[in-house]
Amino acid sequence: MMRVTNKQRKVxxxxxxxxxxxxxxxxxxxxxxxxxPIDVVLLDASxxxxxxxxxxxxxGYVIERGPESFxxxxxxxERLAQDLYIRSKLMYNNxxxxxxxxxxxxxxxxxxxTMNRTTNESPSFMTTNLLSLSGKLxxxxxxxxxxxxxxxxxxxxxxxxxxxxEVVENFIEPLLAxxxxxxIDQLSMRAMFPELYQLEEEHRSLxxxxxxxxxxxxxxxxxxxxxxxxxxxxxxxxxxxxxxESLVPHxxxxxxxxEQIDEANGGxxxxxxxxxxxxxxxxxxxxxxxxxxxxxxxxxxxxEIQPVKSATIATVTMAFRKxxxxxxxxxxxxxVSRNSNFAVTSCTFSHNKWDxxxxxxxxxxxxxxGRVGDETIVELSDSEIEKIVLNDLQEAIGLIGQxxxxxxxxxxxxxxxxxxxxxxxxxxxxxxxxxxLPMVHVTGSSxxxxxxxxxxxxxxxxxKRILTKLTQADYTDx
Ligand SMILES: Cc1cc2nc3c(=O)[nH]c(=O)nc-3n(C[C@H](O)[C@H](O)[C@H](O)COP(=O)(O)OP(=O)(O)OC[C@H]3O[C@@H](n4cnc5c(N)ncnc54)[C@H](O)[C@@H]3O)c2cc1C
Numbered sequence: 001m002m003r004v005t006n007k008q009r010k011v012x013x014x015x016x017x018x019x020x021x022x023x024x025x026x027x028x029x030x031x032x033x034x035x036x037p038i039d040v041v042l043l044d045a046s047x048x049x050x051x052x053x054x055x056x057x058x059x060g061y062v063i064e065r066g067p068e069s070f071x072x073x074x075x076x077x078e079r080l081a082q083d084l085y086i087r088s089k090l091m092y093n094n095x096x097x098x099x100x101x102x103x104x105x106x107x108x109x110x111x112x113x114t115m116n117r118t119t120n121e122s123p124s125f126m127t128t129n130l131l132s133l134s135g136k137l138x139x140x141x142x143x144x145x146x147x148x149x150x151x152x153x154x155x156x157x158x159x160x161x162x163x164x165x166e167v168v169e170n171f172i173e174p175l176l177a178x179x180x181x182x183x184i185d186q187l188s189m190r191a192m193f194p195e196l197y198q199l200e201e202e203h204r205s206l207x208x209x210x211x212x213x214x215x216x217x218x219x220x221x222x223x224x225x226x227x228x229x230x231x232x233x234x235x236x237x238x239x240x241x242x243x244x245e246s247l248v249p250h251x252x253x254x255x256x257x258x259e260q261i262d263e264a265n266g267g268x269x270x271x272x273x274x275x276x277x278x279x280x281x282x283x284x285x286x287x288x289x290x291x292x293x294x295x296x297x298x299x300x301x302x303x304e305i306q307p308v309k310s311a312t313i314a315t316v317t318m319a320f321r322k323x324x325x326x327x328x329x330x331x332x333x334x335x336v337s338r339n340s341n342f343a344v345t346s347c348t349f350s351h352n353k354w355d356x357x358x359x360x361x362x363x364x365x366x367x368x369x370g371r372v373g374d375e376t377i378v379e380l381s382d383s384e385i386e387k388i389v390l391n392d393l394q395e396a397i398g399l400i401g402q403x404x405x406x407x408x409x410x411x412x413x414x415x416x417x418x419x420x421x422x423x424x425x426x427x428x429x430x431x432x433x434x435x436x437l438p439m440v441h442v443t444g445s446s447x448x449x450x451x452x453x454x455x456x457x458x459x460x461x462x463x464k465r466i467l468t469k470l471t472q473a474d475y476t477d478x
Pocket of ligand 1: 068070259414415451453
């Protein structure tokens with residue numbers, strides 16, 4: 001094979017969230033290593049990079065406005081950290097008790113149902129009071145039930161079928177609502193939990209499959225000392241900062257919003273908010289789907305496609321003195337069932353979960369507000385939100401007094417909801433693009449996984465795909 005052209009190509013990436021940053025990093029790394037004639041430019045509408053990742057560091061506190069940790073099941077973030085030479089800055093969470101609030105009361109989550117690794121005092125599945133005897137017997141029925149796979153089904157439907165309604169209402173719904181703000185009656189099992197979905201196919205019984213695999217269980221060396229969740233020293237922004245620093249000088253442009261994308265000369269032309277026009281041979285859109293759709297209003301390209309909807313949520317961080325918490329002082333977190341009167345959907349005791357996140361003697365609590373279909377609470381003023389959260393905390397953990405500070409962060413339509421049929425919708429989006437605009441590609445949290453590791457994996461895969469496409473076009477058999 002020989003290279004037939006040395007023509008300089010330009011790849012533009014829109015969106016410097018974790019997906020766009022990872023894509024740019026891996027593309028530039030390969031371009032540098034293989035001396036490829038390719039320019040990679042990264043644009044973001046905001047004056048800061050990181051998108052939903054945003055860490056505040058103030059007065060000895062590390063406060064995450066958006067995501068606060070990640071579960072790196074396949075080592076995607078670890079590999080990126082290694083490539084950035086910041087692997088030593090990765091931290092695992094401390095272990096401690098996790099609870100679920102059902103009908104206003106906190107119950108410990110059985111040991112095998114939380115990846116936080118609870119202490120020995122935690123009940124087992126058989127002794128938990130989160131389930132009645134009939135609820136436990138119904139869950140055990142999973143062992144003898146036949147397979148019942150459908151093309152795709154909601155998360156609630158899948159688990160109700162296998163382990164019954166009580167497990168869904170008292171475990172699955174609170175854990176998912178407190179993590180993804182999702183409505184389990186709508187979310188797609190196949191898109192959200194492909195590995196658990198596959199368990200039924202392979203092992204028939206979900207419980208037997210879980211026991212045989214390590215999907216929810218940790219390797220022994222980690223299990224006894226630490227949990228499975230990770231962050232970086234000084235917060236998730238450490239990863240963002242390192243990615244930004246590693247980019248080729250002047251290849252990142254902040255404060256530049258892409259207004260419109262048009263086809264031109266085999267590539268595309270981007271219209272920017274400052275009036276400038278920018279040509280790209282290949283374009284990667286790493287923004288939420290709604291923003292991509294707005295930029296690409298090329299007659300009806302996505303009209304037939306089920307929209308990728310997103311939930312609106314808020315995170316609330318509050319600082320207290322430790323002695324203001326009078327119950328469940330050693331908890332790592334609690335989740336809230338929809339059958340509870342609390343407005344918050346989950347609460348993390350960040351000072352227990354992480355080392356060096358708050359000054360000595362101080363407690364840092366982080367709460368989620370807002371569920372799909374119940375999002376109006378997010379629109380309230382900061383002081384109204386603070387009042388509601390304090391009421392919940394008084395009842396749930398016996399909190400006394402006022403916070404030293406409260407930080408409310410609103411995330412409007414920010415948590416993508418992979419509803420039933422999501423995978424087909426993504427396939428249609430990509431098929432439409434490859435037919436109509438083969439030089440335009442979409443990636444990120446709207447498509448193949450919401451979590452930070454999912455976004456990193458997508459970014460790395462996209463970088464490889466586009467460079468393969470460009471370099472193969474440049475070579476021919478001699
Ligand atoms: C409150 C909250 C808590 C979360 N908690 C966790 C967690 O604990 N663990 C976890 O793994 N995941 C969590 N997630 C999910 C995870 O943080 C996100 O899915 C992920 O960070 C999204 O990254 P992204 O690069 O796909 O998109 P984004 O971070 O949304 O980045 C997109 C970028 O595109 C830019 N942009 C948009 N439109 C334009 C335009 N027209 N022109 C130029 N630029 C544009 C934006 O400014 C933004 O910087 C959480 C998400 C939220 C909102």
